Structures are given as structure tokens and as C-alpha cells.
Amino acid sequence: MQEIVRGLKLKNKTIGFVPTMGALHEGHLSLIRKARKENDFVVLSIFVNPIQFGPTEDFSRYPRPMKQDIHLCRKHNVDFLFYPGAKLMYPLGFKTYVVVEQLSDVLCGTARCGHFRGVATVVAKLFNILQPDRAYFGRKDAQQAIIIQKMVEDLNMPIRIRVMPIVRHRNGLALSSRNIYLNEKERQEALCLPQALKFAKDLIKSGERSSQCIIKKIGEFIGSKKTARIEYISIVDLKNLKPLEKIADKCLIALAVRIGKTRLIDNIVVKVTKSQSHQ
Amino acid sequence: MQEIVRGLKLKNKTIGFVPTMGALHEGHLSLIRKARKENDFVVLSIFVNPIQFGPTEDFSRYPRPMKQDIHLCRKHNVDFLFYPGAKLMYPLGFKTYVVVEQLSDVLCGTARCGHFRGVATVVAKLFNILQPDRAYFGRKDAQQAIIIQKMVEDLNMPIRIRVMPIVRHRNGLALSSRNIYLNEKERQEALCLPQALKFAKDLIKSGERSSQCIIKKIGEFIGSKKTARIEYISIVDLKNLKPLEKIADKCLIALAVRIGKTRLIDNIVVKVTKSQSHQ
Numbered sequence: 001m002q003e004i005v006r007g008l009k010l011k012n013k014t015i016g017f018v019p020t021m022g023a024l025h026e027g028h029l030s031l032i033r034k035a036r037k038e039n040d041f042v043v044l045s046i047f048v049n050p051i052q053f054g055p056t057e058d059f060s061r062y063p064r065p066m067k068q069d070i071h072l073c074r075k076h077n078v079d080f081l082f083y084p085g086a087k088l089m090y091p092l093g094f095k096t097y098v099v100v101e102q103l104s105d106v107l108c109g110t111a112r113c114g115h116f117r118g119v120a121t122v123v124a125k126l127f128n129i130l131q132p133d134r135a136y137f138g139r140k141d142a143q144q145a146i147i148i149q150k151m152v153e154d155l156n157m158p159i160r161i162r163v164m165p166i167v168r169h170r171n172g173l174a175l176s177s178r179n180i181y182l183n184e185k186e187r188q189e190a191l192c193l194p195q196a197l198k199f200a201k202d203l204i205k206s207g208e209r210s211s212q213c214i215i216k217k218i219g220e221f222i223g224s225k226k227t228a229r230i231e232y233i234s235i236v237d238l239k240n241l242k243p244l245e246k247i248a249d250k251c252l253i254a255l256a257v258r259i260g261k262t263r264l265i266d267n268i269v270v271k272v273t274k275s276q277s278h279q
Numbered sequence: 280m281q282e283i284v285r286g287l288k289l290k291n292k293t294i295g296f297v298p299t300m301g302a303l304h305e306g307h308l309s310l311i312r313k314a315r316k317e318n319d320f321v322v323l324s325i326f327v328n329p330i331q332f333g334p335t336e337d338f339s340r341y342p343r344p345m346k347q348d349i350h351l352c353r354k355h356n357v358d359f360l361f362y363p364g365a366k367l368m369y370p371l372g373f374k375t376y377v378v379v380e381q382l383s384d385v386l387c388g389t390a391r392c393g394h395f396r397g398v399a400t401v402v403a404k405l406f407n408i409l410q411p412d413r414a415y416f417g418r419k420d421a422q423q424a425i426i427i428q429k430m431v432e433d434l435n436m437p438i439r440i441r442v443m444p445i446v447r448h449r450n451g452l453a454l455s456s457r458n459i460y461l462n463e464k465e466r467q468e469a470l471c472l473p474q475a476l477k478f479a480k481d482l483i484k485s486g487e488r489s490s491q492c493i494i495k496k497i498g499e500f501i502g503s504k505k506t507a508r509i510e511y512i513s514i515v516d517l518k519n520l521k522p523l524e525k526i527a528d529k530c531l532i533a534l535a536v537r538i539g540k541t542r543l544i545d546n547i548v549v550k551v552t553k554s555q556s557h558q
Contacts, residue, residue, distance in 0.1 A: 002437055010291055093519070095381050096433035101374040128435040154375035156407040158281055240372070
């Protein structure tokens with residue numbers, strides 16, 4: 001793969017890279033389409049990265065529909081599919097990690113200790129192997145995208161990070177490879193995530209500026225669902241992920257909720273213009 | 280600098296990189312000469328990296344003879360001298376670090392907490408900026424070279440690391456930018472470092488295989504010097520830096536000694552062939 005990339009670079013070809021864990025859905029396809037538009041070549045990686053899963057998490061049962069993924073890559077004109085094995089990526093004696101401090105310890109980082117260290121490390125490795133000009137991430141994993149942007153900036157990687165909007169089902173549910181874990185009833189209850197975010201947005205539109213108050217109200221809403229267990233609801237600064245007391249400028253409303261045994265996340269970015277914030 | 284590098288890469292030119300903290304001496308020049316031989320272009324960086332110095336260390340008094348360094352770069356046909364400022368390398372809000380676990384916590388890492396995290400991070404940054412084909416390090420900082428090799432391997436950086444032999448004064452003292460701190464008497468006493476390593480080598484040659492015994496003997500030798508204070512004397516595996524009980528294969532004998540207020544390091548690699556180890 002590194003030789004192929006070297007050849008493309010010498011011909012001054014641009015490379016767009018879509019890192020994934022496979023189980024491709026319309027969210028991934030939106031990244032492929034954007035990469036296709038902006039680059040000469042598109043590389044997609046499929047690697048269920050063991051070091052970003054905790055010991056009690058779903059690493060072994062994470063879906064791996066390889067045939068279907070290959071079909072989708074072909075259909076959407078992905079030029080190269082890179083799917084390394086775990087032993088190739090983490091040979092015996094592996095000991096180097098990339099850590100983005102502070103940003104990795106909040107939101108999903110609180111419950112998923114070491115998760116973002118695993119994400120930053122594997123993405124750094126993939127970037128070094130594939131030498132992309134642009135890399136594409138979904139806003140669904142907002143914290144991940146922000147951490148990767150910070151890593152690229154801090155480590156002077158010559159790569160542009162593109163963050164694309166969340167793709168949702170018609171009913172509002174954000175697409176995720178983990179939605180497959182939900183049964184019919186849970187799928188219905190899972191709608192409380194996008195509904196809660198819509199509720200928060202409406203509260204802000206109607207003038208509410210207290211984060212505490214918004215979090216309380218949407219917490220009560222989600223809490224009313226039988227199978228839902230809230231992990232966190234946070235309103236934070238879009239850049240440094242620090243909690244905001246008052247809604248202002250751009251803020252990220254992010255939440256993680258367990259629906260039965262399935263952990264789901266969702267988020268929304270809310271922009272408040274100056275005139276609005278003086279309401 | 281990144282634009283220049285991009286231009287060179289497009290022309291299929293190879294780049295040899297010599298990272299330094301300046302105060303160039305014959306050791307650095309040996310790296311430049313090797314880089315000159317093996318590459319189309321040579322880039323040398325001068326950056327006294329604040330994040331690899333502890334709060335009580337010599338960051339502020341570290342020698343910075345910029346004019347002399349520029350003169351030496353010109354004289355030795357360095358093509359590009361890269362000397363970024365600290366604010367450019369670590370802007371406000373910097374929070375990404377590269378950590379090579381285990382290897383960073385032994386030898387010099389014991390007393391210099393966080394030192395190798397600082398080294399790995401700045402070298403990763405410089406590699407990303409300069410995209411070298413080959414990078415040159417001195418064996419004088421043996422642990423540093425081993426950590427950088429491990430980082431490059433683990434993170435799949437497409438860079439070859441070349442480690443060049445220690446350059447010594449005629450009297451045996453390993454060249455170091457920090458030798459300038461020594462007064463005349465200390466310069467004499469500092470010879471106990473290379474002498475101790477020579478002593479260790481001779482002990483091994485004469486059949487001694489117990490690390491403990493060798494460490495004890497050369498410790499007593501250094502201890503007999505008035506201004507010398509031993510920080511560590513270690514005999515370790517050349518790859519994983521783990522202590523060796525018995526001398527076998529390739530081992531690294533490394534030591535750090537304070538001569539007055541100046542901390543000096545030195546090391547030697549000893550190879551024991553099978554027939555020798557059966558003596």
C-alpha cells in the first residue's frame with residue numbers, strides 16, 4: 001500500500017481517505033462521495049481497531065459484513081480498499097501511542113477510558129501509511145473528529161480533515177453500524193436521542209440560554225423512556241469541548257444513551273448569532 | 280518549509296534530515312556528511328525543544344551559538360536550515376503527545392520524567408513538516424535513537440532512521456554540546472565516563488558475564504572521582520532496554536554521571552559472539 005501511495009504521489013495525484021471500521025452505511029457513503037469529488041484517488045480503510053475498545057465493549061461482536069462492504073466500495077468507485085490485520089497493525093511489542101490530552105478525557109472519554117488514545121493512534125498510523133491529502137470523518141462522532149483535527153494541527157500533519165454532516169434515517173435516527181444491535185422496540189425508543197436534540201434546539205430558539213436548564217429538560221424527556229439509560233448529556237464549546245454554562249456562539253450538544261444494551265451517541269451543533277443571544 | 284518539501288518530493292528528490300538542538304559539533308557534522316552522501320537534499324533543524332526539558336534543567340542556559348551554527352551549515356552544504364520558534368511549534372492550546380511506553384521510563388527517563396515524550400513529540404512534528412526519506416541520529420543518545428526507531432516502526436512512518444557512531448575527542452570524551460559547561464578540572468574528571476566503559480569492555484573481554492559485577496566495579500571506579508555523582512549505570516538489551524543479568528548477544532552499557540553540575544551521558548554497545556559467551 002505504501003508503494004502504491006508513493007507512486008501516486010510521484011504523479012502528483014491527490015488522495016482522499018475514508019477511514020472506517022466497516023459495516024458501511026449511507027453515512028460512510030456520503031464521505032466516499034465527497035472524497036470522490038475532491039481527489040484523484042479514493043482510499044477506504046476497514047479496520048476494527050482493537051485498541052479503541054474497552055475490555056467489556058463490543059469488539060468481538062462488532063459487525064463485519066466484508067462481502068457487502070467490498071460490494072459497496074466497488075459500486076461507489078473506491079480505488080483502493082485497505083484492510084490490514086490486527087497483527088500487522090499491532091505486532092508483538094507495540095508501544096507507541098498518540099494522546100490528545102483534555103479533549104480525550106471528556107464526553108465519551110469518561111466512560112470509554114483509553115478509547116480516544118486508540119483512535120488517535122490508529123488514525124496516525126493510517127495517515128502515515130496512506131499519506132492522504134484529505135481525510136473524511138462524520139460529524140456523528142463529533143468528539144473523534146475534533147480530536148483528529150487537533151492531532152493533525154498539533155503534529156503538523158500535511159492533511160486536510162473534512163467533517164461531513166450526520167446522515168439520518170427518515171425517522172431522525174442517526175445512522176450507525178451499531179443500530180443493527182437494536183430490536184424493533186428499541187429502534188422506536190432510540191428515536192428519543194434525535195428528538196431530545198430537536199427539543200434542545202427548540203428551547204434555545206425560544207430564548208433559553210441556560211445549559212443546566214436545557215440538560216435537565218431533555219434529561220427528563222429521555223428518562224421517561226423505558227429502555228433508555230443516560231450516560232451523559234453535555235453542552236460544550238465546539239473547539240475545546242469545555243462545558244458551557246450559557247449558550248453562546250457555536251456549541252455542541254452531545255449525548256450518549258444506552259438503549260437496552262446498545263450504547264448510542266448523537267449530537268447537534270447550535271449556532272447562536274449575537275442578535276439572538278441578546279434576546 | 281512544507282511547500283519547499285512538497286516541491287522536492289514532486290521532483291522525486293530524496294531528503295536527508297538531521298534534527299539538532301544547535302551548538303553543532305563534530306558529532307553533528309558526521310550526521311550531515313552521511314546525510315549528504317545518501318540524499319539529494321539535506322535539511323538540518325535547530326530547535327531547543329522546551330517540552331523535553333524538566334523545570335530544573337538547563338533549557339534557558341543551553342548554548343545557542345546561532346551564527347556559528349549557520350556558518351557550519353553553509354560550510355557543510357546543508358541545503359535547508361529549519362529553525363522554528365517555540366510559539367510556532369507549541370501554540371497556545373497544544374495538547375497532542377507521542378509516547379513510546381516502557382522504553383521512555385528507563386535509563387535517562389527515570390530522572391528526566393517526560394523527557395522522551397517531549398523528544399518523540401517534537402521529532403514526530405519535524406518528520407511531518409519535513410517528510411524526510413532518512414533521518415540521522417547519534418548513538419551518543421542511544422536511548423533516544425532506539426525510541427525514535429520504535430516510534431517510526433510502530434506508527435508506520437515511511438522514514439529510515441540512521442544511527443551513527445559516537446564521535447569522541449582524542450582523549451575519549453564523547454562530544455556533546457553540554458561539554459561547554461565543564462571547567463578544566465571537570466573536563467579531566469569527565470574522562471571517567473569513557474574510561475569506565477572501556478573498563479567494562481575489558482572485563483567482558485576477559486570473560487566476565489555478570490552485569491551486577493561489572494556495574495559494581497565500574498561504579499567504584501567512577502565513585503573514586505571527586506566531582507562525579509553517578510545517576511545510573513545500566514547494562515540492558517539493545518532493543519527493549521530491559522536490564523540483562525548476564526552479558527549475551529548485543530548489549531548496551533549506558534551511564535549518566537554528574538560532573539559537578541553538568542549531567543553527562545555515554546554508552547557503548549558490546550557484542551558477545553556465541554563462542555565468546557561459552558568461555
